[in-house]
Amino acid sequence: DAGVIQSPRHEVTEMGQEVTLRCKPISGHNSLFWYRQTMMRGLELLIYFNNNVPIDDSGMPEDRFSAKMPNASFSTLKIQPSEPRDSAVYFCASSLGFTGGGNYGYTFGSGTRLTVV
């Protein structure tokens, strides 16, 4: 398996533009997570999907942020309109989830470094 695949690796955009980040989880994983990492706040959970359904989006900072998972192999995180304070590294992670025998851990993608100027 190629692991969790994120695109693009780097994104530079102007304030006010729409940004779409993409993620392909590991095949067979039923949980998908979007995290944001900044120097100030560290890693923050934005949203969590289980079996393609959003379960907890309480970490989404504002209505400008939205995430979708139309099928088990693809998810997007969209920021519209983008602002300079959105600059961060955005990670996607997937997991087998809780199976009754314990969580099998998380696998992270390489991240998308977003710069909003």
Added chain:
Amino acid sequence: KQEVTQIPAALSVPEGENLVLNCSFTDSAIYNLQWFRQDPGKGLTSLLLIQSSQREQTSGRLNASLDKSSGRSTLYIAASQPGDSATYLCAEPRDDKIIFGKGTRLHILP
């Protein structure tokens, strides 16, 4: 609120030495504990996952232990190398989130 704490925040060690990174957690019902490595500007690479039924896991020069009764985990790195320089993150993976420590920045001095 469940928390994961890592001390120290930074550590410098001469090449060749064995070292231990520490992690403590408040969740007495912890299921699993996972150690990650993050290189500057890069993603998170999973190093070891210790499940609740296990007390330790080994991979090459790395050995991670889990002591649920004391709320502690350690990551032991044997014969350290400059390539081991990175930030090491301890985390508690749950079904609905993963709780991270703030990491220990390790620098191996050549």
